[in-house]
Amino acid sequence: MDPGTKVGDFTIVRFIEAGGMAEVYEARDERTGDRRALKWLSVNDPEQRKRILREGQVLLKLRHPNLVQVYELVPVGGVPVLVMEYVEGPELADWMYEARPALDVTEKLFKRILSGMALAHRAGVVHRDLHPWNILVASGPKGNPVPKVIDFGFAKILARSMTRTGVMMGTPAYMAPEQIEDSSKVDKRADVFALGCLLYYLVTGREAFDQDSEHAILNAAFTGDYKNPQHWRPDLPGRFVRTIDGCLKPDRDKRIPNIETLMRSLSGGRV
Numbered sequence: 001m002d003p004g005t006k007v008g009d010f011t012i013v014r015f016i017e018a019g020g021m022a023e024v025y026e027a028r029d030e031r032t033g034d035r036r037a038l039k040w041l042s043v044n045d046p047e048q049r050k051r052i053l054r055e056g057q058v059l060l061k062l063r064h065p066n067l068v069q070v071y072e073l074v075p076v077g078g079v080p081v082l083v084m085e086y087v088e089g090p091e092l093a094d095w096m097y098e099a100r101p102a103l104d105v106t107e108k109l110f111k112r113i114l115s116g117m118a119l120a121h122r123a124g125v126v127h128r129d130l131h132p133w134n135i136l137v138a139s140g141p142k143g144n145p146v147p148k149v150i151d152f153g154f155a156k157i158l159a160r161s162m163t164r165t166g167v168m169m170g171t172p173a174y175m176a177p178e179q180i181e182d183s184s185k186v187d188k189r190a191d192v193f194a195l196g197c198l199l200y201y202l203v204t205g206r207e208a209f210d211q212d213s214e215h216a217i218l219n220a221a222f223t224g225d226y227k228n229p230q231h232w233r234p235d236l237p238g239r240f241v242r243t244i245d246g247c248l249k250p251d252r253d254k255r256i257p258n259i260e261t262l263m264r265s266l267s268g269g270r271v
Helices: 046-061 092-099 103-122 155-165 177-181 188-204 214-223 238-247 259-266
Strands: 010-018 022-029 035-041 070-076 079-085 135-139 145-149
Touching: 010 035, 046 070, 046 079, 092 135, 092 145, 103 145, 103 188, 103 259, 177 188, 177 214, 188 238, 188 259, 238 259
Parallel strands: none
Antiparallel strands: 010 022, 022 035, 035 079, 070 079, 135 145
C-alpha cells in the first residue's frame, strides 16, 4: 500500500513490516493528527474474520502502559484491521544488544512486562507468542525504558487454523511443550513458559533452548534440557535461577501456575 493512500479516517505514511499473518503500516489519524500503526490480519476464511471482529473486542479494553494499546478494530474490504498505538522504539532484542543494561534495570523492565501480561491474563487473553521481537522498548521519563508487548492479535483463533493445516504456530525457542503438541489448547501457563525463556535471554544474552536445529530445540523443551543460567552468568542471584526453573518445567502442572506467583518467586518469595 503506497504512502498517501486513504484508509477510512487514516492516511498511510509508510510500510513498516510484513509477517506470516499480517502487514503493518504507519498511518496518520486525520481526525486527531496522531500517529497510529495499522495492522492488516491475513485471514481468508470469512467465518474467521467474523469471529475476529467479535472476539477481538476484548483487546480494546486492555489498558496498560506496558501493552500496546488497540484503539479500534475495523473491517476494511472485509479484512480485520487493528488500529494501534504507534511506538517509537526498537525491539527488545535490539535494545538489549545496544543498551547492555545492568541486572537491576533488566529486572525492572521484565517486571513491567509481567505487570502488563498479568492484566491480559486477568482479561482472559493468552499471548501465545512472547519473545524478544514481540516487545518494543519506548523511551519513558528521564530516558527510562518502557517495554510494550505487541502482537496479541487473536492468537487463539489463528491457532485453530494453524492446527487444522498442520502448521506450527509460535517461535520454537519460546514455545511450551503443550503448545508444540496442540497450539489450540494452551492456557496462560504457556505464556509463563515463554516468560521463563524470555527471562533467561534477558539475563544471559542467550536462549535457554539454543540447539542447532528446530527439531533439537523442540526436543530440548520437551525434556527440559537447558544449561543453568549461572553457567553463563555466575553472579546471577539464585532467585532468578529458581524462577527460570519454575517457568520451564515441561509438565505444565508442575510449572509456576501464573504471573502473580512468577512475580513473587522473582522477588525472592516462596512459591
